Amino acid sequence: MAIRDGLLIEVEEERARERAREAAPRGKGRRKAAAAQEELPRQRQVSMVMAVLAVVFIFVVASAYAFFTLRQDHPGPKLVLEMAKAAYAPGEIVNITVRLENPSSGELQVYELSTTKKFSLQIVNESGSAVASTYGQGQNVPTRIEVGPGESEELGTFEWNQTVEAVEGGNVTYEQVPPGIYTIQASLEEHTELWVKKNVLIG
Numbered sequence: 001m002a003i004r005d006g007l008l009i010e011v012e013e014e015r016a017r018e019r020a021r022e023a024a025p026r027g028k029g030r031r032k033a034a035a036a037q038e039e040l041p042r043q044r045q046v047s048m049v050m051a052v053l054a055v056v057f058i059f060v061v062a063s064a065y066a067f068f069t070l071r072q073d074h075p076g077p078k079l080v081l082e083m084a085k086a087a088y089a090p091g092e093i094v095n096i097t098v099r100l101e102n103p104s105s106g107e108l109q110v111y112e113l114s115t116t117k118k119f120s121l122q123i124v125n126e127s128g129s130a131v132a133s134t135y136g137q138g139q140n141v142p143t144r145i146e147v148g149p150g151e152s153e154e155l156g157t158f159e160w161n162q163t164v165e166a167v168e169g170g171n172v173t174y175e176q177v178p179p180g181i182y183t184i185q186a187s188l189e190e191h192t193e194l195w196v197k198k199n200v201l202i203g
Helices: 002-025 027-073
Strands: 077-081 092-104 109-113 119-124 130-133 143-148 151-160 163-168 171-175 180-188 192-203
Touching: 077 180, 077 192, 092 143, 092 180, 109 171, 119 151, 130 163, 143 151
Parallel strands: none
Antiparallel strands: 077 092, 092 151, 109 143, 119 130, 119 180, 163 171, 180 192
């Protein structure tokens, strides 16, 4: 009786192990299940990275918008070229005034220069060759320029008689420039981030 009971127990245990083996995933099934479990952390990492990138993008866009809005509300200083008219007859004197303007509403603009020369100016023809320019370094005397909010200051004038230097046989002469469009370029001395250009028609 005891032997038979023991055999029955062994048979039941073997059947239980067989059922367990049949219920367990096999071969590719086990590998797929393991791969799926490993894929979950990677998907979470990708989602976190995408979320961080989205936050950074929003921050950059918001910062750029605030910056350009501030620049529009508080424009910075600028150089201005003033002439009596936009076109001149050949031989007519062209008087050019260089002015520094501060259109902001609350900031005093201060510029320290090492000499008395306040601006550089050059006039070029349509091919880009210079026909006239300021020269000399001014006196070695420190110069301070202050422009208050909403104010402007005249930096100086330049008189152009529409001639260009020519050298023939060692002799220097000045000839009338041909008709065309000429570009006047100017910048604040020692502060070339402030510059301006303007066209003038000769002829």
